[in-house]
Amino acid sequence: MVAITSRLRYDSRMNKTDSTAVTSPRRARRSSGGITLTDVAKVAGVSAITASRALNMPSVVSPETLKRVLDAITRTGYVPNMLAGGLASSRSRLVAALVPTIAGPVFLETVQALTEALAESGYQLMLGQSGYTGQREDALLDAIIGRRPDGIVLTGIMHSAEGRRRLLASGIPVVETWDLTPTPMDMLVGFSHEKVGAAVAEYLHGKGRRRLAIVTADDHRASLRRQAFEATAARLGLPRIPACVVPAPTTLGSGRAGLSQLLDKHPDIDAVFCSSDVLALGVITEAQARGKSVPGDFGVFGFGDLGFAGDTHPALTTVRIDGTAIGYQAARFIVDRVEGREVPQRVVDLGFSIVERDSV
């Protein structure tokens, strides 16, 4: 433990007219009491700015100075105040991610990858939940912009026009993810939901399934997949596809309910495409509860390849999205931009793949 003995509390008014200098100090300082960089500098016997450089640009201070400063830091237990640093440099080293909800496991992988990749570069992730409704989106946006993040990652969110405007106006780099919109705001990393829908329809058709059905969430991206699924099925000459739309976020329960509803009206379906693996697990569960065989009576196709997909019974055939890659790419985009590097390719299509297991 080190005592900071000579914390100079000089009076800046000393230099002014003599008359005021005599009166008692007009106001007290309001230091929050913590250890500041100035304290560290004092202990190390250097100026504050040198201590700052030792932390932020260690290559420009001499090795022995660096050592003295780092020493002083450990001895004092100094922790940099990033509010002050961010204010002074307009670099908050904060990146915000907006997800509909953290309850849905779909984006977890992406968020986790983001967190890690950013941490490696010295940035921190702040998570905002907008809800699928987009109700309080504007308030949340203000709260986020107010922290002056160095970047914003939008994950599976359709922004209101007003929201887009505010974001653009803020001048903060934006990465949209999980969706390949034709008109990106800034940077984008995702895949084509239309292609997924088409690919799944073709796959099921190729497996001899003819009476397809779909259980899908009511969010935008799932709708995109559904439309392409239906269009492709039609193109392949398959009958009209019965659908059950459930509210996002999807749950095991809504999957069960979805299959029930479907089976009541269309007992002859031979394949179900689900808009998430969770939904698919629900469908499998309901099938089991009803004594139906998967894939015997009908096949089940998921989406996401979540952690459990290989462990269900039967193991789930699904669409694999590399959420981790999405997260890493998004982090790279933002860090590159913030550190002034060129980002020539602002749109990245990471594609998807079909993981064949036992449920179809």
Next chain:
Amino acid sequence: MVAITSRLRYDSRMNKTDSTAVTSPRRARRSSGGITLTDVAKVAGVSAITASRALNMPSVVSPETLKRVLDAITRTGYVPNMLAGGLASSRSRLVAALVPTIAGPVFLETVQALTEALAESGYQLMLGQSGYTGQREDALLDAIIGRRPDGIVLTGIMHSAEGRRRLLASGIPVVETWDLTPTPMDMLVGFSHEKVGAAVAEYLHGKGRRRLAIVTADDHRASLRRQAFEATAARLGLPRIPACVVPAPTTLGSGRAGLSQLLDKHPDIDAVFCSSDVLALGVITEAQARGKSVPGDFGVFGFGDLGFAGDTHPALTTVRIDGTAIGYQAARFIVDRVEGREVPQRVVDLGFSIVERDSV
């Protein structure tokens, strides 16, 4: 749209010696270019501090001034810079939550409740993932403390002694959750894991189960439950309990593997206590894959009462923890403390309940 016409760019050096006043400006300002409170104040025709008060203490400005300021804000599209505000007031309006991982659904409810409750009071949650290993915990802690949050919520984390010291030294209010430790750092909201373990053992015994087994994660809290479970079983005269310990975070797959392992050595078990519902779902799945009946051949007991627990087949009997209540209480603790209110009761036991469904 409003043009800020007269953004005064006065030169503070005008008042100094004439010689320097002639030389060209020594340095340029480095405004980040955005709209500031001062701009808003100018548009509204008031001083900066009045504009500040209009935002933060609307009750102390006159109604018409308030209106003029709010007007100016919408016209200019001003978004407060919370870095600056936090630095000046030492109130960041940020609360940090540390979880082992967001991949585990166990704490999601708590995190969600925290987010909501804090947002209502004008605070924002920043999520940190420490990992179950507690490896990078210290680096993370620095990153968090560096943001000067108004409070820190620890969720399911055993801190290193060093970590506890740093936290305490930072002077930031801390709420520990999900665990009723005998020596809380500051504030605490949780329940007794020992009581849970004992209650489950008694319940299973009461249901006539005699050959209990356990599949449990290797984290601290799960171990607490396990020990009490074993002790109580012994007290009830039951035989030694075979256990399968799996790494946290728990997955469906590790649940399946756990049951396999258990069944290989102890084919006669008649009940399995799982340290999470996810694990329990894995056990049920494996049972189904093996053609075993639940609860016929053996009962399955979960923990957490996660969203899907009521929808599994058979529906899962489990321990319900009110994660939402934990989150709300934690938020209340912190907000109360920050706003200077008394927090007389610094430890809250929220208890738990057993939800009887069909799996035992």
Next chain:
DNA sequence: CATTAAAATGTTAGCGCTATCATTTATTCC
């Protein structure tokens, strides 16, 4: 209507850090 108290607004300085220069010290080069 003068006097006081209360309400509303303003002035100043500073939160803790870093950008922008300016200065000092070490190194290189013909």
Next chain:
DNA sequence: GGAATAAATGATAGCGCTAACATTTTAATG
């Protein structure tokens, strides 16, 4: 070996906001 260059360090001011006090305006009181 002295000029030119590079490396290391420092002084100053300001990022955008709010605490602390000061002042002005309004309302309340006898």
